[in-house]
Amino acid sequence: MSRRLAVALVHHPVLDAKGQVVTTAITNLDIHDLARSARTYGATDYFIVHPITAQRDLVTRICEHWRDGSSGRRIPDRKVALALVRTVVSLEEAVGALGGRAAVEVWVTAARALGPSVALHEARVRLEGEGRPVLLVFGTGWGLSAEVVEGADAILEPIEAKAATGYNHLSVRAACAIVLDRLRGAGS
Amino acid sequence: MSRRLAVALVHHPVLDAKGQVVTTAITNLDIHDLARSARTYGATDYFIVHPITAQRDLVTRICEHWRDGSSGRRIPDRKVALALVRTVVSLEEAVGALGGRAAVEVWVTAARALGPSVALHEARVRLEGEGRPVLLVFGTGWGLSAEVVEGADAILEPIEAKAATGYNHLSVRAACAIVLDRLRGAGS
Numbered sequence: 001m002s003r004r005l006a007v008a009l010v011h012h013p014v015l016d017a018k019g020q021v022v023t024t025a026i027t028n029l030d031i032h033d034l035a036r037s038a039r040t041y042g043a044t045d046y047f048i049v050h051p052i053t054a055q056r057d058l059v060t061r062i063c064e065h066w067r068d069g070s071s072g073r074r075i076p077d078r079k080v081a082l083a084l085v086r087t088v089v090s091l092e093e094a095v096g097a098l099g100g101r102a103a104v105e106v107w108v109t110a111a112r113a114l115g116p117s118v119a120l121h122e123a124r125v126r127l128e129g130e131g132r133p134v135l136l137v138f139g140t141g142w143g144l145s146a147e148v149v150e151g152a153d154a155i156l157e158p159i160e161a162k163a164a165t166g167y168n169h170l171s172v173r174a175a176c177a178i179v180l181d182r183l184r185g186a187g188s
Numbered sequence: 189m190s191r192r193l194a195v196a197l198v199h200h201p202v203l204d205a206k207g208q209v210v211t212t213a214i215t216n217l218d219i220h221d222l223a224r225s226a227r228t229y230g231a232t233d234y235f236i237v238h239p240i241t242a243q244r245d246l247v248t249r250i251c252e253h254w255r256d257g258s259s260g261r262r263i264p265d266r267k268v269a270l271a272l273v274r275t276v277v278s279l280e281e282a283v284g285a286l287g288g289r290a291a292v293e294v295w296v297t298a299a300r301a302l303g304p305s306v307a308l309h310e311a312r313v314r315l316e317g318e319g320r321p322v323l324l325v326f327g328t329g330w331g332l333s334a335e336v337v338e339g340a341d342a343i344l345e346p347i348e349a350k351a352a353t354g355y356n357h358l359s360v361r362a363a364c365a366i367v368l369d370r371l372r373g374a375g376s
Binding site: 002017029032033036037039040041042074075077078080081120121159160161162163165167168169170171173174175176177178181182184185186187 | 190205217220221224225227228229230262263265266268269308309347348349350351353355356357358359361362363364365366369370372373374375
Protein backbone atom coordinates (compact mmCIF):
# COMPACT_ATOMS: atom_id res chain seq x y z
CA MET A 1 0.00 0.00 0.00
CA SER A 2 1.59 3.18 -1.22
CA ARG A 3 0.61 6.75 -0.37
CA ARG A 4 -1.47 8.86 -2.69
CA LEU A 5 0.74 11.02 -4.90
CA ALA A 6 -0.31 14.17 -6.73
CA VAL A 7 1.74 16.52 -8.90
CA ALA A 8 1.49 20.32 -9.09
CA LEU A 9 3.03 22.64 -11.67
CA VAL A 10 3.21 26.22 -10.39
CA HIS A 11 3.11 29.30 -12.66
CA HIS A 12 2.87 31.72 -9.73
CA PRO A 13 4.65 32.51 -7.47
CA VAL A 14 7.83 31.57 -9.33
CA LEU A 15 11.11 33.36 -10.00
CA ASP A 16 12.45 34.95 -13.15
CA ALA A 17 16.13 35.03 -14.16
CA LYS A 18 16.79 37.93 -11.79
CA GLY A 19 15.07 36.34 -8.79
CA GLN A 20 11.93 38.47 -8.99
CA VAL A 21 8.56 36.83 -8.31
CA VAL A 22 6.59 36.56 -11.54
CA THR A 23 3.76 34.68 -13.24
CA THR A 24 4.72 32.50 -16.22
CA ALA A 25 2.56 31.52 -19.18
CA ILE A 26 1.07 28.09 -19.77
CA THR A 27 3.19 25.91 -22.08
CA ASN A 28 1.12 23.40 -24.05
CA LEU A 29 3.60 20.55 -23.79
CA ASP A 30 3.82 20.97 -20.02
CA ILE A 31 0.16 20.00 -19.89
CA HIS A 32 0.70 16.87 -21.97
CA ASP A 33 4.09 15.71 -20.76
CA LEU A 34 3.51 16.03 -17.03
CA ALA A 35 0.06 14.43 -17.38
CA ARG A 36 1.55 11.48 -19.25
CA SER A 37 4.37 11.08 -16.73
CA ALA A 38 1.97 11.44 -13.79
CA ARG A 39 -0.36 8.80 -15.23
CA THR A 40 2.53 6.44 -16.04
CA TYR A 41 3.75 6.53 -12.43
CA GLY A 42 0.33 6.28 -10.83
CA ALA A 43 -0.18 9.83 -9.60
CA THR A 44 -3.87 10.56 -9.00
CA ASP A 45 -3.97 14.28 -9.85
CA TYR A 46 -2.01 16.83 -11.82
CA PHE A 47 -2.75 20.34 -10.59
CA ILE A 48 -1.89 23.17 -12.97
CA VAL A 49 -1.60 26.26 -10.79
CA HIS A 50 -2.31 29.57 -12.50
CA PRO A 51 -3.86 32.73 -11.02
CA ILE A 52 -5.16 34.08 -14.35
CA THR A 53 -8.60 32.87 -15.44
CA ALA A 54 -7.89 33.06 -19.18
CA GLN A 55 -4.82 30.85 -18.75
CA ARG A 56 -6.75 28.26 -16.74
CA ASP A 57 -9.51 28.36 -19.38
CA LEU A 58 -6.88 27.68 -22.06
CA VAL A 59 -5.81 24.53 -20.19
CA THR A 60 -9.43 23.43 -19.92
CA ARG A 61 -10.04 23.96 -23.65
CA ILE A 62 -6.93 22.00 -24.58
CA CYS A 63 -7.96 19.12 -22.33
CA GLU A 64 -11.49 19.15 -23.82
CA HIS A 65 -10.02 18.98 -27.31
CA TRP A 66 -8.14 15.82 -26.37
CA ARG A 67 -11.14 14.36 -24.56
CA ASP A 68 -14.01 15.17 -26.96
CA GLY A 69 -12.39 16.61 -30.10
CA SER A 70 -10.64 15.21 -33.16
CA SER A 71 -7.34 14.74 -31.35
CA GLY A 72 -9.08 12.55 -28.79
CA ARG A 73 -10.16 10.22 -31.59
CA ARG A 74 -6.68 10.26 -33.15
CA ILE A 75 -4.77 9.50 -29.92
CA PRO A 76 -7.19 7.93 -27.41
CA ASP A 77 -4.40 7.19 -24.90
CA ARG A 78 -3.90 10.88 -24.33
CA LYS A 79 -7.27 11.51 -22.69
CA VAL A 80 -6.46 8.92 -20.03
CA ALA A 81 -3.50 11.05 -18.98
CA LEU A 82 -5.18 14.44 -19.38
CA ALA A 83 -8.05 13.24 -17.18
CA LEU A 84 -5.67 13.85 -14.24
CA VAL A 85 -5.45 17.59 -14.99
CA ARG A 86 -7.13 19.95 -12.53
CA THR A 87 -6.71 23.70 -12.89
CA VAL A 88 -6.43 25.69 -9.67
CA VAL A 89 -5.89 29.33 -8.79
CA SER A 90 -3.20 28.70 -6.19
CA LEU A 91 -1.14 26.00 -4.55
CA GLU A 92 -3.40 26.43 -1.52
CA GLU A 93 -6.37 25.40 -3.63
CA ALA A 94 -4.51 22.25 -4.70
CA VAL A 95 -3.72 21.44 -1.07
CA GLY A 96 -7.36 22.07 -0.20
CA ALA A 97 -8.51 19.65 -2.89
CA LEU A 98 -6.41 16.94 -1.24
CA GLY A 99 -7.94 17.54 2.19
CA GLY A 100 -6.32 20.71 3.53
CA ARG A 101 -2.87 21.63 4.83
CA ALA A 102 -2.88 19.32 7.84
CA ALA A 103 -3.88 16.34 5.69
CA VAL A 104 -1.19 16.75 3.00
CA GLU A 105 2.60 16.56 2.84
CA VAL A 106 3.99 19.15 0.43
CA TRP A 107 7.29 18.18 -1.20
CA VAL A 108 8.98 20.80 -3.35
CA THR A 109 11.60 20.26 -6.02
CA ALA A 110 14.46 22.53 -7.02
CA ALA A 111 17.36 22.45 -9.46
CA ARG A 112 19.73 23.92 -6.86
CA ALA A 113 20.33 23.08 -3.22
CA LEU A 114 18.04 25.37 -1.20
CA GLY A 115 18.79 24.03 2.26
CA PRO A 116 18.57 20.62 3.94
CA SER A 117 17.01 18.27 1.43
CA VAL A 118 15.61 14.76 1.36
CA ALA A 119 17.46 12.31 -0.89
CA LEU A 120 15.22 10.89 -3.60
CA HIS A 121 15.87 7.29 -2.52
CA GLU A 122 14.76 8.26 1.01
CA ALA A 123 11.67 10.04 -0.38
CA ARG A 124 10.92 6.85 -2.31
CA VAL A 125 10.90 4.82 0.90
CA ARG A 126 8.66 7.38 2.61
CA LEU A 127 6.22 7.25 -0.28
CA GLU A 128 6.00 3.46 -0.19
CA GLY A 129 4.83 3.48 3.40
CA GLU A 130 1.58 4.57 4.99
CA GLY A 131 0.79 8.21 5.43
CA ARG A 132 -0.84 11.37 4.21
CA PRO A 133 -1.13 12.16 0.50
CA VAL A 134 1.98 13.76 -0.98
CA LEU A 135 1.80 16.80 -3.24
CA LEU A 136 4.93 16.94 -5.39
CA VAL A 137 5.48 20.53 -6.50
CA PHE A 138 7.42 21.73 -9.55
CA GLY A 139 8.06 25.34 -10.55
CA THR A 140 8.19 26.91 -13.99
CA GLY A 141 10.47 29.83 -14.86
CA TRP A 142 13.56 29.89 -12.63
CA GLY A 143 11.91 27.88 -9.91
CA LEU A 144 9.53 28.16 -6.97
CA SER A 145 9.50 31.32 -4.86
CA ALA A 146 11.06 31.31 -1.38
CA GLU A 147 7.55 31.54 0.07
CA VAL A 148 6.55 28.21 -1.50
CA VAL A 149 9.81 26.50 -0.54
CA GLU A 150 9.60 27.70 3.06
CA GLY A 151 6.02 26.51 3.37
CA ALA A 152 6.86 22.96 2.28
CA ASP A 153 7.28 19.89 4.47
CA ALA A 154 10.29 18.68 2.50
CA ILE A 155 12.69 19.86 -0.18
CA LEU A 156 13.77 17.04 -2.48
CA GLU A 157 17.41 16.90 -3.51
CA PRO A 158 18.27 18.34 -6.93
CA ILE A 159 18.61 15.80 -9.74
CA GLU A 160 22.18 15.20 -10.75
CA ALA A 161 24.24 12.96 -12.94
CA LYS A 162 26.53 10.54 -11.11
CA ALA A 163 29.64 12.00 -12.73
CA ALA A 164 29.97 15.77 -12.33
CA THR A 165 29.06 17.34 -15.67
CA GLY A 166 28.82 20.92 -14.44
CA TYR A 167 25.34 21.29 -15.88
CA ASN A 168 21.86 20.49 -14.58
CA HIS A 169 19.51 22.78 -16.48
CA LEU A 170 16.78 20.26 -17.19
CA SER A 171 13.39 21.25 -18.53
CA VAL A 172 10.53 20.90 -16.05
CA ARG A 173 9.17 18.17 -18.36
CA ALA A 174 12.40 16.22 -17.97
CA ALA A 175 12.77 16.95 -14.26
CA CYS A 176 9.25 15.80 -13.43
CA ALA A 177 9.75 12.59 -15.41
CA ILE A 178 13.02 11.80 -13.64
CA VAL A 179 11.71 12.59 -10.15
CA LEU A 180 8.66 10.37 -10.70
CA ASP A 181 10.91 7.59 -11.98
CA ARG A 182 13.22 7.91 -8.99
CA LEU A 183 10.21 7.80 -6.67
CA ARG A 184 8.18 5.11 -8.37
CA GLY A 185 10.12 3.64 -11.31
CA ALA A 186 10.89 -0.04 -11.75
CA GLY A 187 14.60 0.73 -11.82
CA SER A 188 15.38 1.30 -8.14
CA MET B 189 36.48 5.91 -17.44
CA SER B 190 33.05 5.71 -19.00
CA ARG B 191 32.22 5.11 -22.65
CA ARG B 192 31.27 7.96 -24.96
CA LEU B 193 27.50 8.36 -25.13
CA ALA B 194 25.57 10.10 -27.89
CA VAL B 195 21.82 10.57 -28.32
CA ALA B 196 19.84 10.43 -31.57
CA LEU B 197 16.24 11.48 -32.16
CA VAL B 198 14.82 9.92 -35.33
CA HIS B 199 12.07 11.53 -37.45
CA HIS B 200 12.41 8.93 -40.23
CA PRO B 201 11.94 6.00 -40.48
CA VAL B 202 9.37 5.94 -37.66
CA LEU B 203 5.87 4.53 -37.34
CA ASP B 204 2.51 6.26 -37.29
CA ALA B 205 -0.51 5.10 -35.28
CA LYS B 206 -1.31 2.43 -37.88
CA GLY B 207 2.22 1.06 -38.08
CA GLN B 208 3.06 2.70 -41.41
CA VAL B 209 6.54 4.12 -41.90
CA VAL B 210 6.38 7.92 -41.96
CA THR B 211 8.43 11.07 -41.47
CA THR B 212 7.46 13.28 -38.52
CA ALA B 213 7.91 17.02 -38.14
CA ILE B 214 10.48 18.70 -35.92
CA THR B 215 9.07 19.72 -32.52
CA ASN B 216 10.82 22.76 -31.05
CA LEU B 217 10.84 21.52 -27.47
CA ASP B 218 12.38 18.20 -28.54
CA ILE B 219 15.42 20.19 -29.62
CA HIS B 220 15.71 21.96 -26.28
CA ASP B 221 14.66 19.24 -23.87
CA LEU B 222 16.78 16.42 -25.25
CA ALA B 223 19.77 18.75 -25.59
CA ARG B 224 19.43 19.84 -21.95
CA SER B 225 19.05 16.26 -20.74
CA ALA B 226 21.95 15.07 -22.91
CA ARG B 227 24.20 17.83 -21.57
CA THR B 228 23.15 17.19 -17.97
CA TYR B 229 24.11 13.52 -18.22
CA GLY B 230 27.35 14.08 -20.10
CA ALA B 231 26.39 12.92 -23.58
CA THR B 232 28.76 14.32 -26.20
CA ASP B 233 26.39 14.68 -29.15
CA TYR B 234 22.68 14.98 -29.85
CA PHE B 235 21.90 13.95 -33.42
CA ILE B 236 18.60 15.16 -34.82
CA VAL B 237 17.84 12.84 -37.72
CA HIS B 238 15.63 14.28 -40.46
CA PRO B 239 15.72 13.55 -44.20
CA ILE B 240 14.17 16.89 -45.25
CA THR B 241 16.57 19.78 -45.75
CA ALA B 242 14.09 22.50 -44.73
CA GLN B 243 13.45 20.72 -41.43
CA ARG B 244 17.17 20.37 -40.69
CA ASP B 245 17.63 24.05 -41.59
CA LEU B 246 14.88 24.94 -39.11
CA VAL B 247 16.81 23.16 -36.36
CA THR B 248 19.97 25.01 -37.33
CA ARG B 249 18.20 28.40 -37.27
CA ILE B 250 16.70 27.70 -33.85
CA CYS B 251 20.10 26.71 -32.47
CA GLU B 252 21.70 29.85 -33.95
CA HIS B 253 19.04 32.00 -32.30
CA TRP B 254 19.96 30.54 -28.93
CA ARG B 255 23.68 30.84 -29.63
CA ASP B 256 23.96 34.27 -31.23
CA GLY B 257 20.51 35.87 -30.93
CA SER B 258 18.53 37.63 -28.21
CA SER B 259 17.51 34.38 -26.52
CA GLY B 260 21.16 33.44 -26.14
CA ARG B 261 21.71 36.62 -24.13
CA ARG B 262 18.57 36.04 -22.06
CA ILE B 263 19.33 32.38 -21.17
CA PRO B 264 23.07 31.79 -21.64
CA ASP B 265 22.88 28.26 -20.18
CA ARG B 266 20.84 27.09 -23.11
CA LYS B 267 23.59 27.49 -25.71
CA VAL B 268 25.80 25.12 -23.72
CA ALA B 269 23.19 22.39 -24.22
CA LEU B 270 22.27 23.28 -27.81
CA ALA B 271 25.98 23.12 -28.75
CA LEU B 272 25.53 19.32 -28.70
CA VAL B 273 22.98 19.40 -31.53
CA ARG B 274 24.06 18.00 -34.90
CA THR B 275 21.56 17.65 -37.72
CA VAL B 276 21.94 14.58 -39.93
CA VAL B 277 20.04 13.16 -42.90
CA SER B 278 19.90 9.62 -41.57
CA LEU B 279 20.82 7.43 -38.64
CA GLU B 280 23.65 6.06 -40.80
CA GLU B 281 25.12 9.56 -40.99
CA ALA B 282 25.04 9.80 -37.18
CA VAL B 283 26.79 6.42 -36.91
CA GLY B 284 29.32 7.59 -39.47
CA ALA B 285 30.05 10.74 -37.45
CA LEU B 286 30.94 8.52 -34.50
CA GLY B 287 33.39 6.43 -36.52
CA GLY B 288 31.27 4.07 -38.63
CA ARG B 289 29.11 1.04 -37.92
CA ALA B 290 31.90 -1.23 -36.66
CA ALA B 291 33.08 1.43 -34.23
CA VAL B 292 29.70 2.19 -32.61
CA GLU B 293 27.18 0.29 -30.48
CA VAL B 294 23.63 1.27 -31.41
CA TRP B 295 21.13 0.95 -28.56
CA VAL B 296 17.47 1.53 -29.43
CA THR B 297 14.66 2.41 -27.06
CA ALA B 298 10.99 1.45 -27.28
CA ALA B 299 7.86 1.92 -25.21
CA ARG B 300 6.78 -1.71 -25.81
CA ALA B 301 8.71 -4.97 -25.61
CA LEU B 302 10.02 -5.67 -29.12
CA GLY B 303 12.01 -8.81 -28.38
CA PRO B 304 14.84 -9.72 -26.02
CA SER B 305 15.90 -6.52 -24.30
CA VAL B 306 18.70 -5.31 -22.08
CA ALA B 307 17.66 -4.16 -18.60
CA LEU B 308 18.54 -0.54 -17.96
CA HIS B 309 20.60 -1.39 -14.87
CA GLU B 310 22.62 -3.83 -17.02
CA ALA B 311 23.01 -1.20 -19.75
CA ARG B 312 24.29 1.16 -17.06
CA VAL B 313 27.04 -1.28 -16.09
CA ARG B 314 28.00 -1.76 -19.73
CA LEU B 315 28.24 1.98 -20.23
CA GLU B 316 30.47 2.45 -17.20
CA GLY B 317 33.08 0.08 -18.61
CA GLU B 318 35.48 0.41 -21.51
CA GLY B 319 34.23 0.03 -25.04
CA ARG B 320 32.99 1.58 -28.22
CA PRO B 321 30.88 4.74 -28.22
CA VAL B 322 27.18 4.12 -27.64
CA LEU B 323 24.51 5.78 -29.77
CA LEU B 324 21.24 5.85 -27.82
CA VAL B 325 18.36 6.09 -30.29
CA PHE B 326 14.87 7.46 -29.64
CA GLY B 327 11.98 7.54 -32.09
CA THR B 328 9.30 10.16 -32.59
CA GLY B 329 5.73 9.34 -33.67
CA TRP B 330 4.75 5.78 -32.66
CA GLY B 331 8.35 4.64 -32.40
CA LEU B 332 11.27 3.44 -34.48
CA SER B 333 10.64 1.34 -37.60
CA ALA B 334 11.38 -2.40 -37.55
CA GLU B 335 14.35 -1.75 -39.84
CA VAL B 336 16.02 0.48 -37.24
CA VAL B 337 15.24 -1.88 -34.38
CA GLU B 338 16.56 -4.92 -36.26
CA GLY B 339 19.77 -3.11 -37.16
CA ALA B 340 20.57 -2.26 -33.54
CA ASP B 341 23.08 -3.97 -31.26
CA ALA B 342 20.70 -3.83 -28.28
CA ILE B 343 17.09 -3.01 -27.46
CA LEU B 344 16.74 -1.36 -24.06
CA GLU B 345 13.86 -2.47 -21.87
CA PRO B 346 10.77 -0.24 -21.88
CA ILE B 347 10.50 2.20 -18.98
CA GLU B 348 7.91 1.17 -16.44
CA ALA B 349 6.64 2.14 -13.05
CA LYS B 350 7.35 -0.35 -10.27
CA ALA B 351 3.66 -0.87 -9.57
CA ALA B 352 1.59 -1.82 -12.61
CA THR B 353 -0.34 1.30 -13.64
CA GLY B 354 -1.48 0.01 -17.03
CA TYR B 355 -0.09 3.06 -18.80
CA ASN B 356 3.33 3.97 -20.18
CA HIS B 357 2.70 6.56 -22.86
CA LEU B 358 5.53 8.91 -21.98
CA SER B 359 6.57 11.76 -24.24
CA VAL B 360 9.94 11.27 -25.94
CA ARG B 361 11.15 14.22 -23.87
CA ALA B 362 10.25 12.37 -20.66
CA ALA B 363 11.48 9.00 -21.91
CA CYS B 364 14.89 10.35 -22.92
CA ALA B 365 15.29 12.08 -19.56
CA ILE B 366 14.42 8.92 -17.63
CA VAL B 367 16.65 6.63 -19.71
CA LEU B 368 19.62 8.99 -19.30
CA ASP B 369 18.97 9.16 -15.55
CA ARG B 370 18.75 5.36 -15.30
CA LEU B 371 22.02 5.07 -17.26
CA ARG B 372 23.97 7.90 -15.68
CA GLY B 373 21.98 9.43 -12.83
CA ALA B 374 23.24 9.82 -9.26
CA GLY B 375 20.32 7.78 -7.98
CA SER B 376 21.32 4.22 -8.88
